[in-house]
Amino acid sequence: MDRSLPRRSFGMKIAAMMIAALTKPMTARGQAVAPLKIGVLASLTGSVADVNAGEVKGLRLRMKQLVGQVAGRKIELVVEDDAGDPNTGVVKVQKLIDRDRVDVLVGPFLGHVMAAVQDYIGRKGVPTLPLVGQTPENVRHANIVVPSWNSAQLGRMMGEYAAKKLGQRNAVIVSSKYSFGTRVSEGFRAGFTAAGGKIRQEVYVPLGTADWAPFIGGLPEGTAMFSAVPGADAIKLVRTRHEFGQRDSLPLLGPISTVDGMLLPAMGEAALGTVAVTHYLDDIDIPENVRFIEDFRREYGQRPTGYYEALGYTIGLVIEAALRATRGRSEPAILLPALKAVDIPTPQGRLRFDPDKRYPYLDYYFVKVADKGGKPAYRILDVLRNVRPD
Template sequence: MTIRTTMTAGLAALVLGTGAAAADPVTVGLITTLSGGGAGIGTDIRDGFQLALDMNGGDSIHLVVEDDGRRPEQAVQIADRMIQAEHAQILTGIIWSNLAMAVIPAVTAQEVFYISPNAGPSALAGAGCNPYYFNAAWQNDMLHEAAGAYASEHGMNHTFILAPNYPAGTDALTGFKRRYTGEIAGEIYTQLGQTDYAAEIAQIRASGADSVFIFLPGGMGISFVRQYAQSGVDLPLISTAFTVGQDSLPGMGEAALGVVNAGQWSPDLDNEANHAFVTAFREAYGRTPSLYASQAFDTANLILSAVAAADVNDHEAFRAALRAADFASVRGAFRFGNNQHPIQNVYMREVVNADGEITNRLLGLAIADYQDVFASECPMQ
């Protein structure tokens, strides 16, 4: 299968055939993980992005996709090639914070725009913010903070917290604790990629906690949630969309039912753009979109809106067009803060069985119109 595809939809070109879009197509490089563990998330990112282009049509964007194999060096090399050999003007697609930390500074230093559909490390949201870097998803801590706020408001004051021992894991627990007012019943860092959690669950059982918060993305979460369901420990489980999202739920099955988790989006979020997105995604790919797919879809629409409004070679004008965020986000209200990260609502969702499909249902608002705590350290206005 060829993944280096040129997006051309002749019909729609007629519609958009005015103004800036009539110029040469803008080359967008999408670097994401399509092989090894985590390939499912990368597939969602690619498919979500592609869907937005298909739905909006137009030949304003020439998309180049490549697999980073989840290796930072490889991602940097691909970014260099896309910029230097293929003259990409916008890059996007990276899932993981560690790859983002390697690629984004290298890209922005070459005065090329990078728009993150996922990773939002704190180092790039605060003092390290950059005019060429936008994040269309969240700052890393945001969803965990919402989960902490929810736990406190719902009378949980003895929570056991657990995450893998790597920076995104420590960030997650720090984020949770930031808005959590109760007491921590226990705190465990597990090995990255760990698949057996019997030892940790035994400690949870013995801790006397009243609830459990986990950040275990991908296969780690699938393993934990299923082992937890079988362990006989029935404390409420709180998490974020990274752990119990649509990418993992099919692998968890009924074990995930009832897990409450934070996310800025949910497949049943009630707005017009989201209805269209979820329907079209199911039709095109035969599965329910994940949070990652929704973010990639928004990223593509953000880029499309800016390309239609300004010339990408006029960096000032193009940046202003991106900052305006003049597109219908599937998460509803969406705007950028001074650090070019989203200011948005974060909701709580609950895993339910909807007519045989294990999926998330909206539970309510967790924190409204929220800006990340690092924005104040960013010198940009």
């Protein structure tokens, strides 16, 4: 009897089983598939606590929509607070990677914390998505993929826009003294001066400063003020400017973080007239954003008020897409290329990464804070589409 066909059939079955095994999460014999752990390192106390909490809400929303599971892997979030302190950040990131053995790290948020932990992250090789835009100096390692802007590029675009479109010829810089604040301000200086503008004065203020009056009193009039200031500090800055009568005499420019939607209610009329640059607005009329707004309101009983919530949600989408592409496998050598190859619709529009830069192509909106029904809101001035990351 010819037994070649049964043997061939048996061999094909074995080959199919081997291929299937290579595209499934590796597990011990007889055990359930191990959960995929996402470590979140955020600044949940301190001057940026509110905006960080909003971003974590966005991430949790996407995980809940997935019923805590992607591509056959149960998802576990392990959240730690670095309190905005670099030393605490180092301790917490070591815990997440070494003790909790997370498969993916989300965070940190503040640039000086990122600077403190990035070499450790690089040595460990864990795929990492910072919670917000970072400077190029903070993403030297190939396992760090930034789902938001290049901070220096963001500042440069604002500097060019201020000179070329707003007609500003002189400016002062008043920003927070930490990695993001100084680097985005350097970008503004470079873009502004290259376009013919002149920087008259630069002031850098420590994070958590209670009294901003000494830093902004006596600034030269007839200039614009560029400020990269986060969270509660931004509220203090904008209010103090208004008390000094600078709202109209010293027009405020900055990244959206200075006048983020979460902060506008506390700023009130003091924020009016500010021009900012952002890659997300809550009224972008695309299906993904409309659904996100509705889902966020349904989950938390309020409308998202800034780009942080949307960015947290987008990070969830990025991780989900990469895991689906790897069929749930999370080894860095497999998951990291999948993260860099992500090309998906998100609430902020299409998101795809430059695989070499490890930053995304983005649409950028230049907006002005204007009165809308007695409340501050954004009015779009200009849009730059599909901007390639530097």
